[in-house]
Amino acid sequence: MNALTYPSHLKQHFASDNYAGMCGPAAHWFLEANNSGHAPAYGDDEWTHKVSESLRNLFQTDCDIYFVFNGTAANSLALASLCQSYHSVVCSPVAHIETDECGGPEFFSNGSKLLVADAGGEAGQHGKLTPDAIEAIVTKRTDLHYPKPKVVSITQATELGTIYSVEEVRAIAAIAKRRHLKLHMDGARFANAVATLGCHPSEITWRAGVDVLCFGGTKNGLPVGEAVVFFDKHLSEDFAYRVKQAGQLASKMRFISAPWLGMLQDDVWLSNARHANTMAQRLRSKLETLEGLSLLAPTQANGVFVNLPQTAIDKLQTGGWRFYEFIAGGGCRFMCSWDTTDEAVDALVSAIEASLN
Numbered sequence: 001m002n003a004l005t006y007p008s009h010l011k012q013h014f015a016s017d018n019y020a021g022m023c024g025p026a027a028h029w030f031l032e033a034n035n036s037g038h039a040p041a042y043g044d045d046e047w048t049h050k051v052s053e054s055l056r057n058l059f060q061t062d063c064d065i066y067f068v069f070n071g072t073a074a075n076s077l078a079l080a081s082l083c084q085s086y087h088s089v090v091c092s093p094v095a096h097i098e099t100d101e102c103g104g105p106e107f108f109s110n111g112s113k114l115l116v117a118d119a120g121g122e123a124g125q126h127g128k129l130t131p132d133a134i135e136a137i138v139t140k141r142t143d144l145h146y147p148k149p150k151v152v153s154i155t156q157a158t159e160l161g162t163i164y165s166v167e168e169v170r171a172i173a174a175i176a177k178r179r180h181l182k183l184h185m186d187g188a189r190f191a192n193a194v195a196t197l198g199c200h201p202s203e204i205t206w207r208a209g210v211d212v213l214c215f216g217g218t219k220n221g222l223p224v225g226e227a228v229v230f231f232d233k234h235l236s237e238d239f240a241y242r243v244k245q246a247g248q249l250a251s252k253m254r255f256i257s258a259p260w261l262g263m264l265q266d267d268v269w270l271s272n273a274r275h276a277n278t279m280a281q282r283l284r285s286k287l288e289t290l291e292g293l294s295l296l297a298p299t300q301a302n303g304v305f306v307n308l309p310q311t312a313i314d315k316l317q318t319g320g321w322r323f324y325e326f327i328a329g330g331g332c333r334f335m336c337s338w339d340t341t342d343e344a345v346d347a348l349v350s351a352i353e354a355s356l357n
């Protein structure tokens with residue numbers, strides 16, 4: 001086989017972890033929810049109640065939980081519930097809410113502005129915010145001509161595949177509290193972060209000062225759907241109406257909620273994430289042995305970022321390999337998923353090696 005040719009029998013891609021299908025346990029409960037006959041609509045079914053209770057148990061706190069179709073809706077609606085139209089949200093320049101949600105947060109909040117705080121230095125290169133960067137942007141202006149800072153949004157794991165430590169989240173929460181800002185966490189890859197940190201999920205969220213978490217399920221092995229988790233229940237007032245108005249209230253909600261049972265039983269969400277992270281480590285360590293490329297941010301979750309020569313990129317794409325080059329300005333991004341195989345990683349590495357020659 002020509003190493004540059006896409007091995008179609010593997011049918012695995014590295015463009016995003018959302019290229020993968022749903023995992024077995026999620027599929028099992030999806031079908032169970034179907035086999036149970038008729039069920040009340042709009043979330044008043046036993047599956048949705050059961051999953052919400054399981055998530056409260058997981059986080060060891062009495063939080064409010066809502067299910068939406070995707071991450072853009074989860075982030076946009078969560079932020080809208082924290083802001084008035086004249087407020088602003090502090091985020092990193094590479095934040096998904098800033099670069100990849102088509103203005104959704106601004107639209108659903110009726111105009112709340114995103115304030116891009118550049119941490120600079122290593123933190124910035126790793127896609128992170130810092131307490132200093134937040135402090136600088138929220139104290140830059142205090143007059144009423146500037147949109148009033150109201151929220152800090154951090155992404156865990158970040159868009160560049162790095163991770164905030166528990167101490168880093170605590171430090172950001174401390175400055176947020178001092179400046180009367182709410183703390184939102186975009187957890188599209190929350191599972192990957194928890195798997196790496198090895199901490200309890202409560203430790204990196206509400207115990208560290210996070211008010212709202214958008215808990216990603218899709219990239220972790222669900223067919224569809226993200227959970228919005230309000231640790232501060234005052235902030236979820238009328239959230240159900242927002243979800244409905246935004247066209248995010250699934251009438252057959254059990255098909256979004258029930259698959260979560262498969263993720264939560266036996267900590268499948270963590271083993272899926274651990275697998276994806278391990279595959280990314282495999283990819284990284286093999287790429288480190290090659291000449292003619294440079295690895296970018298540290299690989300702490302399930303993504304590997306690499307600078308490749310344009311000739312290599314062209315050859316890989318001609319060979320059928322799909323990957324993004326626009327994410328976070330960080331070169332070529334290769335994402336591993338819950339089902340990425342050793343063979344797929346090795347085939348990709350062989351193709352990259354061949355493309356460099």
Ligand SMILES: *Cc1c(COP(=O)(O)O)cnc(C)c1O
Binds near residue numbers: 159
């Ligand atoms: C994938 C992703 C989302 C969600 O994106 P959707 O396509 O709207 O589901 C949100 N934040 C980050 C960091 C992501 O990578």
